[in-house]
Amino acid sequence: MADDILKLIQENVIQGRITKDDEGFDDGMAGQPGVTELIETALAQKINPQDIISKGLTRGMAIVGEKFEAKQYFIPDMLASAQVVGAAMDILEPHLAGAGAKAKGxxxxxxxxxxxxxxxxxxxxxxxxxxxxxxxxxxxxxxxxxxxxxxxxxxxxxxxxxxxxxxxxxxxxxxxxxxxxxxxxxxxxxxxxxxxxxxxxxxxxxxxxxxxxxxxxxxxxxxxxxxxxx
Amino acid sequence: MSTRTSTAEVEIEVDKRHVLRRIGYKDDCEPSPRIATLITEYAQLAQQLIKPSYSYVIRNVDMVRKRDVFIGDLVMFRSHVIARLLEQCQQVGAFLVTIGDELEKKTTSLADDGLILESYALDVIGSSAVEKIAELVETEIRKMVSAQGFCISRRFSPGYCDWSIRQQKELFRMIDGGSVGVRLTTGYLMMPQKSISGIVGVGPSCVDIETYNPCRTCNKRNCLGRR
The missing domain is CATH 3.40.50.280 (Cobalamin-binding domain)
Known part of the structure; x- marks a missing residue:
């Protein structure tokens, strides 16, 4: 269950979708939960915020980086994904201290x-x-x-x-x-x-x-x- | 001395294809529907924010000595690359173009709100728009001097090649930045940032002037301005 939602977060980072109203890089995604809704669900399910970051956001951005280097993604696509990560971190950062997570630096x-x-x-x-x-x-x-x-x-x-x-x-x-x-x-x-x-x-x-x-x-x-x- | 000055406000249309090419989408590569929609929306917004205007002046080149170019009593350009161009020219056209500061204020406020994609899109649209005005001025100067049988060179700006950005000060002695609302910072950057200043060489020796390209003999292969 946790793996499913983390996979969905990862996919929505790649698609650059903050909320359910956003279109993705690919057509037909509007209406499905975006990263902010998925993170709220993940937190409600007591999934560790550090896992949400490392297995959802960071992995998603790593794939975005690969697509960028392969010229499948351009700067706007990368920025859409980066913006998703920024919105996600706004939600997650207050939870990190409570979860005993330490920032890397x-x-x-x-x-x-x-x-x-x-x-x-x-x-x-x-x-x-x-x-x-x-x-x-x-x-x-x-x-x-x-x-x-x-x-x-x-x-x-x-x-x-x-x-x-x-x-x-x-x-x-x-x-x-x-x-x-x-x-x-x-x-x-x-x-x-x-x-x-x-x-x-x-x-x-x-x-x-x-x-x-x-x-x-x-x-x-x-x-x-x-x-x-x- | 021959001096001609022109200052004007103009209207330009944001060219979405030009914007997409600046981002990296070549002709055989289309953006995703979302990015295409975003560029369309922000091009419309930019159309309301940009206030294109330009000023240019054409003056005689009085003397070229090694790397120094003298124009009238007050202006001295110092650059081997510019001197080599202008020693083949009788005149020099100095220009300044801008889209005003409304677009970059909006770009900054979008970034402050965390909307970096939208901020980036508007920034690229602004760069495309100011480039279009520079092209427009270049065309106008070319048309004007062609009546005398003269041609113009490609554009050069302070900061290109060995022409120091500090020489903006000399260029601004030729053009009144205030006439189009552009000023120099202490670091010689232009405010509004979406402005372009530069020169073109003007003269009858069309083959030499039009084909002059210092990049051909320059070893800086990774230079951003390589042409």
Missing amino acids: KIIMATVKGDLHDIGKNIVSILLRGAGYTVKDLGNDIDTSTIVEAVREEKPQFLGLSALLISTMANMADVMQALKDAGLRDKVKVVIGGAPVSEEFAKSIGADGYGADGFGAIRVVESLFNANAA
């Missing part, structure tokens, strides 16, 4: 100084929430000093930096230097992303990882998390 996200683009960062933030991380999003055009102060105060395991412009990606290097100067560099793993950024650039500024797209960012964070947990 905290991530601070920011678009660096001088850059006003934040859609990519917002996508990654939702995907990270769906993967079980606590996300604090500082926004866009964020001063290096504000980022460093947030790392000092919040003590996150990860810092995600985004830039969409060649002229602003250099500010990522400033953040790395400021973290060193503040004695915080070894306290946080830094993952960077954004259209002009590359693996080589990440290495050149001493970042711990680079995500080529939303799913790539999740893979990098997960691998750093697993390496740390091992």
